[in-house]
Amino acid sequence: MQKFWKKITGRGESEQPAEPATSPPEPSEPATAAAAAEPVKAAPAAQQAQAVETVASSGAGSAQPVKRSWRERLSGSGFARNLTSLFVRHPRLDDELLDELETTLITADVGIAATHELVEDLRRRMHKREFADANALLDALRTALITMLQPVAQPLQVSGRKPFVLLVVGVNGVGKTTTIGKLARRYRDEHRHVMLAAGDTFRAAAVAQLQEWGARNSVPVIAQGQGADSASVVFDALQTAQARGIDVLIADTAGRLHTQAGLMNELAKVKRVLGKVDASAPHEVLMVIDGTTGQNAISQVRQFRDATGVTGLVVTKLDGTARGGVVFALAREFGLPIRYVGLGESAQDLRTFDPVAFVDGLLPARLTG
Ligand SMILES: Nc1nc2c(ncn2[C@@H]2O[C@H](COP(=O)(O)OP(=O)(O)O)[C@@H](O)[C@H]2O)c(=O)[nH]1
Ligand SMILES: [Mg+2]
Numbered sequence: 001m002q003k004f005w006k007k008i009t010g011r012g013e014s015e016q017p018a019e020p021a022t023s024p025p026e027p028s029e030p031a032t033a034a035a036a037a038e039p040v041k042a043a044p045a046a047q048q049a050q051a052v053e054t055v056a057s058s059g060a061g062s063a064q065p066v067k068r069s070w071r072e073r074l075s076g077s078g079f080a081r082n083l084t085s086l087f088v089r090h091p092r093l094d095d096e097l098l099d100e101l102e103t104t105l106i107t108a109d110v111g112i113a114a115t116h117e118l119v120e121d122l123r124r125r126m127h128k129r130e131f132a133d134a135n136a137l138l139d140a141l142r143t144a145l146i147t148m149l150q151p152v153a154q155p156l157q158v159s160g161r162k163p164f165v166l167l168v169v170g171v172n173g174v175g176k177t178t179t180i181g182k183l184a185r186r187y188r189d190e191h192r193h194v195m196l197a198a199g200d201t202f203r204a205a206a207v208a209q210l211q212e213w214g215a216r217n218s219v220p221v222i223a224q225g226q227g228a229d230s231a232s233v234v235f236d237a238l239q240t241a242q243a244r245g246i247d248v249l250i251a252d253t254a255g256r257l258h259t260q261a262g263l264m265n266e267l268a269k270v271k272r273v274l275g276k277v278d279a280s281a282p283h284e285v286l287m288v289i290d291g292t293t294g295q296n297a298i299s300q301v302r303q304f305r306d307a308t309g310v311t312g313l314v315v316t317k318l319d320g321t322a323r324g325g326v327v328f329a330l331a332r333e334f335g336l337p338i339r340y341v342g343l344g345e346s347a348q349d350l351r352t353f354d355p356v357a358f359v360d361g362l363l364p365a366r367l368t369g
Helices: 003-007 013-018 072-073 078-089 097-108 112-127 136-152 178-188 206-214 230-243 262-275 296-308 324-335 355-362
Strands: 051-053 165-167 193-198 220-221 248-253 285-291 310-315 336-342 350-352
Touching: 003 220, 013 296, 078 097, 078 355, 097 112, 097 136, 097 350, 112 136, 112 324, 136 324, 136 355, 165 178, 165 230, 165 262, 165 296, 178 193, 178 206, 178 248, 178 310, 178 336, 178 350, 193 230, 206 220, 220 230, 220 324, 230 262, 262 296, 285 296, 296 324, 310 324, 324 336
Parallel strands: 165 248, 165 285, 193 220, 193 248, 285 310, 310 336
Antiparallel strands: 051 220, 336 350
16 A cells, blocks of 8 residues: 555656756736735634735736647547557558557546447447448547536536635645646636635645646635644635635645555645635546556555545646546546546646537547548
């Protein structure tokens, strides 16, 4: 188990103190003029440590970068390229095409059982002469892939509660903080009052990274120093959010602590503490998964689900990866809603999960000849 944990966290222990604050690349957004820090008193009942809040004054919402299509974002991924080249190399309907399709899907981490089922169904239909040509088979594949994803395409509704509390969990490096930054931007653009809580207190850089996203988007960030009790930061943030009539509170958490059990305990505690302030909170436990980790994602979800009661997923880094098939494997294995997917590093690249756009981004449009 310990070995597995090392594997999924995927980074050497030694790198941790030196890790720089990742500054999210958003070249089209000019740096905020005056990132006037506005210190705010902690809510009265907040626990011992004094919360520090930073908020930038303005500068958000300037020139919007062009939002690129799913196909543009996904066509460069290894998965899409492999699918396209498969149909180019096998323009005719035969068993070889299906054998290679099977290999391609398994290589992309769709999962052996799901792939086998899908390919054998296509094979049976092909032998019954249901498909006139490879285009017809491509259509059937498209439909089958979309059908696998449709049940998990359940967008997150954040309007029902005030504040709506999102607890974001997942192993180190998967894109939690980046996703929170992108969500802050999205909800703010929807004219909601957003607040962030820097619950990853394990690494100093994590707090700075969240504060930078907050400053960039004029969204307040509740933070305490490195090493502070994560549950206390989040507790404090929820009380402050309630007092200020915030619409959406998004809490970041650590993806790695000294031990795996320690992390799971901390996350469970954070969740419990939120429940003390608002019995219905958190309203969403959003688990972020790195789409390039392949089948490993399955064991990660199982573990976080058991410890924190995950209610929704975000799959990041689907741009560029050859292993994006894990989205299908996750859908089949857990049936948990996939709320968003990450198709790149800028704020616009976090998309509400859309199975049709996703599958169309992966498959070749139409075969010629
Ligand atoms: N290409 C790509 N990179 C991403 C995406 N989401 C996050 N990243 C990058 O992944 C790295 C780790 O992200 P971070 O948010 O710090 O992960 P955390 O440790 O889970 O908080 C950063 O360099 C991000 O820019 C995505 O959708 N696509
Ligand atoms: Mg982080």
